[in-house]
Amino acid sequence: xxxxxxxxxxxxxxxxxxxxxxxxxxxxxxxxxxxxxxxxxxxxxxxxxxxxxxxxxxxxxxxxxxxxxxxxxxxxxxxxxxxxxxxxxxxxxxxxxxxxxxxxxxxxxxxxxxxxxxxxxxxxxxxxxxxxxxxxxxxxxxxxxxxxxxxxxxxxxxxxxxxxxxxxxxxxxxxxxxxxxxxxxxxxxxxxxxxxxxxxxxxxxxxxxxxxxxxxxxxxxxxxxxxxxxxxxxxxxxxxxxxxxxxxxxxxxxxxxxxxxxxxxxxxxxxxxxxxxxxxxxxxxxxxxxxxxxxxxxxxxxxxxxxxxxxxxxxxxxxxxxxxxxxxxxxxxxxxxxxxxxxxxxxxxxxxxxxxxxxxxxxxxxxxxxxxxxxxxxxxxxxxxxxxxxxxxxxxxxxxxxxxxxxxxxxxxxxxxxxxxxxxxxxxxxxxxxxxxxxxxxxxxxxxxxxxxxxxxxxxxxxxxxxxxxxxxxxxxxxxxxxxxxxxxxxxxxxxxxxxxxxxxxxxxxxxxxxxxxxxxxxxxxxxxxxxxxxxxxxxxxxxxxxxxxxxxxxxxxxxxxxxxxxxxxxxxxxxxxxxxxxxxxxxxxxxxxxxxxxxxxxxxxxxxxxxxxxxxxxxxxxxxxxxxxxxxxxxxxxxxxxxxxxxxxxxxxxxxxxxxxxxxxxxxxxxxxxxxxxxxxxxxxxxxxxxxxxxxxxxxxxxxxxxxxxxxxxxxxxxxxxxxxxxxxxxxxxxxxxxxxxxxxxxxxxxxxxxxxxxxxxxxxxxxxxxxxxxxxxxxxxxxxxxxxxxxxxxxxxxxxxxxxxxxxxxxxxxxxxxxxxxxxxxxxxxxxxxxxxxxxxxxxxxxxxxxxxxxxxxxxxxxxxxxxxxxxxxxxxxxxxxxxxxxxxxxxxxxxxxxxxxxxxxxxxxxxxxxxxxxxxxxxxxxxxxxxxxxxxxxxxxxxxxxxxxxxxxxxxxxxxxxxxxxxxxxxxxxxxxxxxxxxxxxxxxxxxxx
Numbered sequence: 001x002x003x004x005x006x007x008x009x010x011x012x013x014x015x016x017x018x019x020x021x022x023x024x025x026x027x028x029x030x031x032x033x034x035x036x037x038x039x040x041x042x043x044x045x046x047x048x049x050x051x052x053x054x055x056x057x058x059x060x061x062x063x064x065x066x067x068x069x070x071x072x073x074x075x076x077x078x079x080x081x082x083x084x085x086x087x088x089x090x091x092x093x094x095x096x097x098x099x100x101x102x103x104x105x106x107x108x109x110x111x112x113x114x115x116x117x118x119x120x121x122x123x124x125x126x127x128x129x130x131x132x133x134x135x136x137x138x139x140x141x142x143x144x145x146x147x148x149x150x151x152x153x154x155x156x157x158x159x160x161x162x163x164x165x166x167x168x169x170x171x172x173x174x175x176x177x178x179x180x181x182x183x184x185x186x187x188x189x190x191x192x193x194x195x196x197x198x199x200x201x202x203x204x205x206x207x208x209x210x211x212x213x214x215x216x217x218x219x220x221x222x223x224x225x226x227x228x229x230x231x232x233x234x235x236x237x238x239x240x241x242x243x244x245x246x247x248x249x250x251x252x253x254x255x256x257x258x259x260x261x262x263x264x265x266x267x268x269x270x271x272x273x274x275x276x277x278x279x280x281x282x283x284x285x286x287x288x289x290x291x292x293x294x295x296x297x298x299x300x301x302x303x304x305x306x307x308x309x310x311x312x313x314x315x316x317x318x319x320x321x322x323x324x325x326x327x328x329x330x331x332x333x334x335x336x337x338x339x340x341x342x343x344x345x346x347x348x349x350x351x352x353x354x355x356x357x358x359x360x361x362x363x364x365x366x367x368x369x370x371x372x373x374x375x376x377x378x379x380x381x382x383x384x385x386x387x388x389x390x391x392x393x394x395x396x397x398x399x400x401x402x403x404x405x406x407x408x409x410x411x412x413x414x415x416x417x418x419x420x421x422x423x424x425x426x427x428x429x430x431x432x433x434x435x436x437x438x439x440x441x442x443x444x445x446x447x448x449x450x451x452x453x454x455x456x457x458x459x460x461x462x463x464x465x466x467x468x469x470x471x472x473x474x475x476x477x478x479x480x481x482x483x484x485x486x487x488x489x490x491x492x493x494x495x496x497x498x499x500x501x502x503x504x505x506x507x508x509x510x511x512x513x514x515x516x517x518x519x520x521x522x523x524x525x526x527x528x529x530x531x532x533x534x535x536x537x538x539x540x541x542x543x544x545x546x547x548x549x550x551x552x553x554x555x556x557x558x559x560x561x562x563x564x565x566x567x568x569x570x571x572x573x574x575x576x577x578x579x580x581x582x583x584x585x586x587x588x589x590x591x592x593x594x595x596x597x598x599x600x601x602x603x604x605x606x607x608x609x610x611x612x613x614x615x616x617x618x619x620x621x622x623x624x625x626x627x628x629x630x631x632x633x634x635x636x637x638x639x640x641x642x643x644x645x646x647x648x649x650x651x652x653x654x655x656x657x658x659x660x661x662x663x664x665x666x667x668x669x670x671x672x673x674x675x676x677x678x679x680x681x682x683x684x685x686x687x688x689x690x691x692x693x694x695x696x697x698x699x700x701x702x703x704x705x706x707x708x709x710x711x712x713x714x715x716x717x718x719x720x721x722x723x724x725x726x727x728x729x730x731x732x733x734x735x736x737x738x739x740x741x742x743x744x745x746x747x748x749x750x751x752x753x754x755x756x757x758x759x760x761x762x763x764x765x766x767x768x769x770x771x772x773x774x775x776x777x778x779x780x781x782x783x784x785x786x787x788x789x790x791x792x793x794x795x796x797x798x799x800x801x802x803x804x805x806x807x808x809x810x811x812x813x814x815x816x817x818x819x820x821x822x823x824x825x826x827x828x829x830x831x832x833x834x835x836x837x838x839x840x841x842x843x844x845x846x847x848x849x850x851x852x853x854x855x856x857x858x859x860x861x862x863x864x865x866x867x868x869x870x871x872x873x874x875x876x877x878x879x880x881x882x883x884x885x886x887x888x889x890x891x892x893x894x895x896x897x898x899x900x901x902x903x904x905x906x907x908x909x910x911x912x913x914x915x916x917x918x919x920x921x922x923x924x925x926x927x928x929x930x931x932x933x934x935x936x937x938x939x940x941x942x943x944x945x946x947x948x949x950x951x952x953x954x955x956x957x958x959x960x961x962x963x964x965x966x967x968x969x970x971x972x973x974x975x976x977x978x979x980x981x982x983x984x985x986x987x988x989x990x991x992x993x994x995x996x997x
Contacts, residue, residue, distance in 0.1 A: 029055070029058075032051060032054070032055055033051075033055060033064075033067070035051060036048050036051035036052050036055065036071065037071070039051065040071055040074075040075060043078075045075035045078045045079050046075070046079060048071060048075055049071070049072055049075035049076065049079070052067075052068045052071045052072050052075070053068070053072060055068050056068035056069065056072065066095050066098055066100075069091050069094065069095070070091055070095075070098065070100045070104065072087065073087035073088040073090075073091045073104070074088070074103075074104070074107055076088075077107050077108065077110075077111045078107075080111075080114075084111060085108055085111055085112070088104050088107065088108050088111075089108070091104060092104055092105075103132070105124050105125075105127040105128045105129075106124075106125075106128045106133065106137065106141060108124040109121045109122075109123075109124035109125040109128065109141075109144070109145075110140075110144065112124060113144050113148060118147070118148035118151045118152060119148075119152060121144070121145075121148050122145070122148045122149065122152065125141065125144070125145040125148065128141060138164075139164075139165055139168055139170070139171060140171075142161045142162070142164040142165045142171075143161070143162065143165045143168070143171040143174065143175060145161050146158045146159075146160075146161030146162035146164075146165070146175065147162070147174075149161065150162070150181075150182070155182045155185065158182065159179060159182050162175040162179050162182075163175070163179065166179060166198075223253040223254075223256045223257050224253075224257070226249055226253045227250060227253045227254070227257075230246050230249040230250045230253065231250060233246050234246045234247070234250065240271075243269075244269070244270050244271040244272075245270075247266045247267070247269040247270045248266070248267070248270040248281075250263075250266040251263045251264070251265075251266030251267035251268075251269070251270060251284065251285075251288075252267070252284055254266065255267070255284050255287075255288060260287075260288040260291040260292055261292060263284075263288050264285070264288050264289070264292070267281075267284055267285040267288060268285065277304070279305045279308045279310070279312050279313055279316065280312050282301045282302065282304050282305050282316070283301070283302070283305065283312050283313075283315060283316045285301045286298045286299075286300075286301030286302040286305075286316060286319065286320070287315075287316075287319060289301060290302075290319050290322070290323060295323040295326045295327050296323075296327065298319070298320075298323045299320060299323045299324065299327070299956075302316045302317070302319060302320035302323065302336075302958070303320060303956055303957060303958030303959065304957065304958065305317070305320075305958065307961070307965075309343065310345060311345040311346055313343070314340050314343040314345045314346055314349055314350070315346065315349065317336045317337075317339040317340040317343075317353075318336070318337070318340040318349045318352070318353050320336045320958070321333045321334075321335075321336035321337040321340060321353065321356065324336060325356075330360055330363065330364045330927075331364060331923060331926075331927050331947070332951075332956070332959050333356070333360060334357060334360040334361065334364065334366065335959055335962050335963060335966075336958075336962075337353045337354075337356045337357040337360065338353075338357050338368065338966075339962055340353035341353035341354040341357050351382065354377075354378050354381070354382075355378060355385075355387060357374060358371075358374050358375045358377075358378045358391060358394070359394070361374045361375070361398075362375065362394045362397070362398050364927050364930070364931055365927060365928070365929075365930035365931020365932065365934055366930060366931075366934060367926070367929070367930035367934060367940040367941070367943055367944050367947075368944075368966055368970055369970075370407040370408065370934060370935075371398040371934070372395060372398045372399050372407065372408050372411055373407060373411065375391050375394055375395045375398060376395060376411060378391060379391055379392070379395070396419070396422055399411075399412070399422060399425075399426050400425060400426065400429060405426055405429055405430035405433055405935055406430060406935060407935070408426050408430075409423075409426055409427065409430055409446075412426060420453060420455040421455040421456055423453070423455075424449075424450050424453040424455045424456055424459055424460075424463075425450075425456070425459060427446045427447075427449045427450045427453075428446070428447070428450035428459055428462065428463050428466075430446050431443040431444075431445075431446035431447040431450065431463070431466065431470075432466065433899050433935070434446070435447075435466065435469070435470055435473075436898045436899035436900070436901075437899050437900045438864075440470050440473045440474050441474065443466075443470050444467065444470045444471065444474070447463050447466050447467040447470055448463075448467060450462075450463035451463040451464050451467050451483075458492070458495070461487060461490050461492050461495065461497075462495065462497055464483050464486050464487040464490075465483070465484070465487040465495075465497040465500070465501050465504075466497075467483045468480045468481075468482075468483030468484040468486075468487060468501070468504055468505075468508070469500075469504060471483060472504060472507065472508055475511075477508045477509075477511045477512045478508075478512065480504065480505075480508040481505060481508040481509060481512070484501050484504050484505035484508055485505060487501045488501050488502070488505065498528075499525060499528035499530065502521050502524045502525040502528065503521075503522075503525040503530075503534070503538065505521050506518045506519075506521035506522040506524075506525060506538075506541065506545075507541070509521065510522075510541055510544070510545055510548075513548065515544070515545040515546070515547075515548030515549040516545070516549040516551075518541070518545045519542055519545040519546055519549065519551075519554075522538050522539075522541050522542035522545060523542060525538050526538050526539065526542065532565060532567065533567065533859065533860055535565060536562050536565045536567040536860075537860075539558050539559075539561040539562045539565070539573075540558070540559070540562045540572070540573055542558040543555045543556075543557075543558030543559040543561075543562065543573060543576060544576070546558060547576060547580065552580040552583050552584045553580075553584065555576070555577075555580050556577050556580045556581070558573075559573035559574070559576050559577040559580070560573075560577065563577075567859070567860065568858070568859055568860065569825045569860065571597070571600075571601040571604040571605075571606055571823070572606065572823055572824065572825065574593070574596075574597050574600070574601070575594075575597055575604075575606045575609065575610060575823070577593060578590055578593035578594045578597055578610070578613070579613060581593055582613070582617060587617055587620065587621055590613075590617055591614065591617055591618070591621070594610050594613055594614040594617065595614065597610045598610050598611065598614070604823070605820070605821055605822055605823045605828070606823040608634065608637075608638045608641050608642060608643055609642070609643070609823065611630050611633055611634055611643075612630075612634060612643040612646065612647060614630055615627040615630035615631050615634070615647065615650065616650065618630065619650065619654065624654050624658070627650070627654065628651060628654060630647075631647040631648070631650055631651040632647075632651075634647040635647055635648060635651075640786065640787060641787050641821075642787040642788060642789065642791055642821075643787075644787065645671055645674070645675045645678050645680045645681075645786070645787075646680060648667055648670065648671050648680070649667075649668075649671060649680045649683060649684060651667055652664045652667035652668050652671070652684065652687065653687065655667065656687055656690075656691065661691045661694070661695070664687070664691065665688055665691050667684075668684035668685070668687055668688040668691075669684075669688070669704075671684040672684055672685060672688075672708055675786055676708070677751070677755060677756055677785045677786070678756065678785070678786065678788070679753055679754060679756070679757065681753070682753035685705060685708070688701065688704075689701055689705075692704075719749050719752040719753055719754065720753070720754070722741075722744075722745045722748065722749065722752075723745055723749075723752065723754035723757070723758060725741060726738060726741035726742045726744075726745050726758065726761070727754075727757070727758075727761065729741050730742070730761045730765070735765055735768070735769070738761070738765060739762065739765045739766075739769075742758050742761055742762040742765070743762065745758050746758050746759065746762065756781075756782055756785045756788065757790075759778045759781050759782050760778075760779075760782050760790045760793075760794065762778055763775045763778035763779045763782065763794075763797070764793075764797075766778065767797060772801055772804070775797070775801070776798070776801050779794050779797050779798045779801070780798065782794050783795070783798065783814075791821070792818070792821065792822055792823075792824070792827065795814050795817055795818040795821075795822075796818065796827060796830070798811075798814050799811050799814045799815055799818060799830075799831070799834065802814065803834060803838075806841070808838045808841050808842050809842075811834070811838060812835070812838055812839075812842075815831045815834050815835045815838065816831070816835065818830070818831040819831035819832055819835065825860060829855070829858060829860070829861055829862075829865065832851055832854050832855050832858070833851075833855055833861075833865045833868065833869075835847075835851045836848055836851035836852045836854075836855055836868070836869060836872055837868070837872065839851060840872045840875065840876060843879070845876040845879050845880050848872055848876045849872075849873060849876050849877070852869040852870075852872045852873045852876070853869075853873070855868075855869040856869045856870070863896060866896070867893060867896055867897055867901055870889050870890075870892050870893040870897075871889075871893055871897075871901055871904070871905075873885075873886075873889040874886045874889035874890045874893060874905075874908065877889060878908075883912070883915075886908070887908070887912045890904075890905045890908040890909060890912075891909070893905045894906070894909065899933070899936075900936055902932075902933060903929060903933035903936035903939040903940075904936075904939055906925055906928060906929040906933065906939075906943075907929060907939045907942055907943055907946070909925045910922045910923075910925035910926045910929065910943060910946050910947075911946060913925060914946050914949055914950055914953075917953060919950035919951070919953040919954050920950070920954070922946060922947075922950050923947055923950045923951075926943040926944070926946055926947045926950075929943045930943060930944075937971070937973075937974070938974050938977065941967055941970075941971040941974050941977040942974075942977055942980070944963050944966070944967050944971075945963075945964070945967055945977060945980045945981050945984060947959075947963055948960045948961075948963040948964045948967070948981070948984055948988070949984055951963065952984065952987060952988055952991070957988060957991055960984070960988045961985075961988050961989075964981050964984055964985045964988060965985075967981040968981050968982070968985070
């Protein structure tokens with residue numbers, strides 16, 4: 001079949017309707033897209049977005065969808081529609097290779113930039129392909145990207161982009177402003193000024209330029225120009241932060257031009273950076289006040305500079321010290337000068353601060369370090385200083401006045417050119433200080449040094465006296481006698497120590513039982529007319545000396561003088577006088593005196609002795625009935641007493657003499673059972689033997705004696721002979737031979753009839769030879785064996801030994817027994833004083849208080865004992881929370897206390913004043929403590945903590961902080977003080993933070 005060929009027009013006719021239809025559709029779509037794009041270009045984004053959405057709904061090709069989605073998202077961004085950024089992000093996710101991607105990143109960046117989110121804008125700008133941007137887009141991009149980088153601190157990169165548009169008509173001035181700021185921030189003031197000049201009068205930019213220009217001129221030292229710019233800027237701005245900064249520039253410019261009065265109001269108007277001030281800020285205003293003579297306000301500024309460690313701080317502390325001096329606040333000045341001198345930023349300030357620190361240390365004392373060491377350090381550091389002679393004079397005087405005598409001695413001993421006279425004086429004063437603290441062993445070698453020096457004859461004599469007193473306190477009576485005599489031989493009767501030396505020598509001889517030698521010195525001392533208590537004691541010991549020397553009538557005269565003085569406790573001289581009557585064969589007078597004694601002194605510890613003596617006298621005068629009555633009283637009223645066993649023996653012997661043998665034998669057997677180790681037991685056995693012999697019952701006697709277990713009749717004579725030989729050596733003062741003989745006796749006869757006496761003698765020899773560990777068990781054994789004539793001495797010695805070993809539990813019962821049984825007032829006072837101390841050591845404060853009050857109630861108590869009583873009362877009251885009572889006791893203690901006691905008393909005076917919020921008065925006391933008792937470091941340190949608390953109360957944080965920092969640094973050996981300082985420092989730090997805000 002043949003294919004038919006149609007003419008062209010027929011073909012056109014056939015196809016034209018369909019072609020025309022398709023072309024129309026194609027044309028309409030293109031028209032709508034072009035219309036939508038045209039609207040977008042005309043910035044009619046809402047309408048454009050509408051048409052693009054219509055086309056998107058009908059789009060069949062990927063290209064059309066991509067096109068529509070881009071313009072929809074772009075229009076949304078430009079219309080600032082919610083979620084516009086998400087639309088564009090989704091677009092880039094859906095079409096990652098889109099030709100619109102670069103433009104899309106730019107638009108999202110612009111979107112965030114316009115919203116002020118420059119941080120997110122930077123992330124999108126980082127993705128922009130810059131070569132694809134038009135010149136207009138790039139200009140905008142360079143500025144906005146540069147500004148965003150500037151806003152986030154990347155000034156170096158920001159400068160690169162902003163520099164691209166510094167000549168732009170639209171962005172040039174803005175870019176110049178930020179480029180100027182970048183140069184200003186980098187201290188390139190010339191470049192900054194050039195850029196700021198380009199900004200001109202553009203209002204929204206130029207309002208801060210005057211501030212920058214003022215600040216640049218200030219930093220370049222052009223203070224006058226800075227003033228002009230800053231004053232101009234101050235008129236233009238109402239922003240409080242900018243006004244504060246501008247006031248700072250104006251104030252500091254006036255300051256640098258030395259126009260301090262003009263500077264002050266502007267410096268006061270500055271509010272700090274975010275409400276906080278730098279040390280420099282505080283220094284400027286403080287110094288301006290200082291130059292105007294307004295020292296109180298200057299102090300208020302300077303003392304806020306806490307813990308500064310730079311040139312500004314050193315200057316501030318130095319001028320703070322000067323302000324304190326101007327206002328007569330010397331302690332505060334000392335602290336500030338010390339702080340300034342410890343820094344080495346400005347050598348001239350350090351030197352002058354050190355000089356003033358040394359002078360003030362001498363003037364008011366120094367609790368941180370000894371005044372001599374401060375002055376010596378200055379002389380060592382600046383040996384050719386113009387103030388050398390002045391400071392050398394202060395140095396010599398400070399050795400004595402500082403109280404830090406031990407450190408002064410160390411300095412003098414290290415010095416090759418120390419003045420012997422000064423060394424002698426310091427050694428003497430240091431020894432006195434140790435003596436006052438009861439540290440006799442430590443005091444003695446320094447008294448010896450002062451005594452050996454011939455630099456000052458008067459001081460040498462005084463040192464000799466005090467060396468004797470110290471030896472006496474150490475029970476070294478022979479050495480004390482030697483030095484007292486050496487002092488008296490110099491005949492320095494004008495010295496206050498002279499009459500005391502007579503008294504001391506008399507006692508040294510008396511304690512060596514050189515009674516005949518002691519008596520004349522007690523007499524000489526009485527002739528010096530001492531006070532009533534000393535006079536009474538001297539007469540008493542004079543009487544004892546005569547008595548010991550066998551001069552009984554003179555002894556009775558002396559005892560009468562004691563009784564005539566009407567001092568408390570005259571029972572002892574009355575008793576001694578009665579005994580003396582008996583010795584001079586005046587038995588009736590003795591009986592009369594003893595009967596009167598028993599009646600007049602019913603509570604006396606000597607009543608037991610009086611009863612026994614009176615009973616014996618009745619026996620000798622043929623009045624056995626009266627004697628028996630008294631012996632019975634001794635056995636019933638004083639069971640276990642000194643005379644109990646003796647009374648029993650005497651009664652037994654009286655019965656034996658009356659031939660009442662069975663009654664006598666019963667008593668003798670009771671003695672051997674109850675007191676087997678006593679000498680009376682042996683005598684009882686011996687007399688019992690006679691009774692048995694008379695009755696013809698020797699076998700019965702032998703059985704009884706054997707049953708006792710300690711009596712060997714055949715050995716008794718050997719026992720007595722051995723003991724008599726040893727005792728004879730002891731009495732003759734042949735100590736070494738006596739010691740050996742007594743040791744042998746006790747080895748051979750451990751249960752001998754004289755064993756107790758032998759143990760006592762041997763213990764005494766050991767004690768005197770400083771073999772105290774050997775003496776102790778012997779004294780203990782003697783005490784266990786019951787009361788005898790040595791009991792009081794044993795109690796005294798054992799108490800001293802236990803006290804030295806600080807065995808409070810063991811010494812307490814001994815001291816109580818000594819108190820209740822001793823007839824010697826000195827021993828009673830010894831017991832009470834040490835009971836008071838022991839109870840305090842055991843923290844039994846009620847008992848400590850009770851005994852302290854007993855010590856104070858006794859008028860004859862030594863001054864040192866009274867001081868100790870006040871001290872223990874004060875401490876015990878503090879421990880029990882009775883601070884009001886403690887305050888009273890410390891006040892009483894201050895009247896007579898010296899050395900360590902005075903240091904403690906002064907500390908608590910300051911403590912109570914601090915608690916009463918009397919901060920200034922408390923500080924005055926601490927200053928006295930530092931000046932006069934600085935050698936007592938613990939109380940000096942505790943005083944400093946108190947001073948810091950006082951300054952905290954006075955709102956002087958610098959002083960409080962500085963003092964506490966010094967305590968924490970310099971007193972680490974005192975943990976209690978460090979703990980107090982740390983606690984106080986927490987308060988100061990808290991207040992410091994509040995203050996800086």
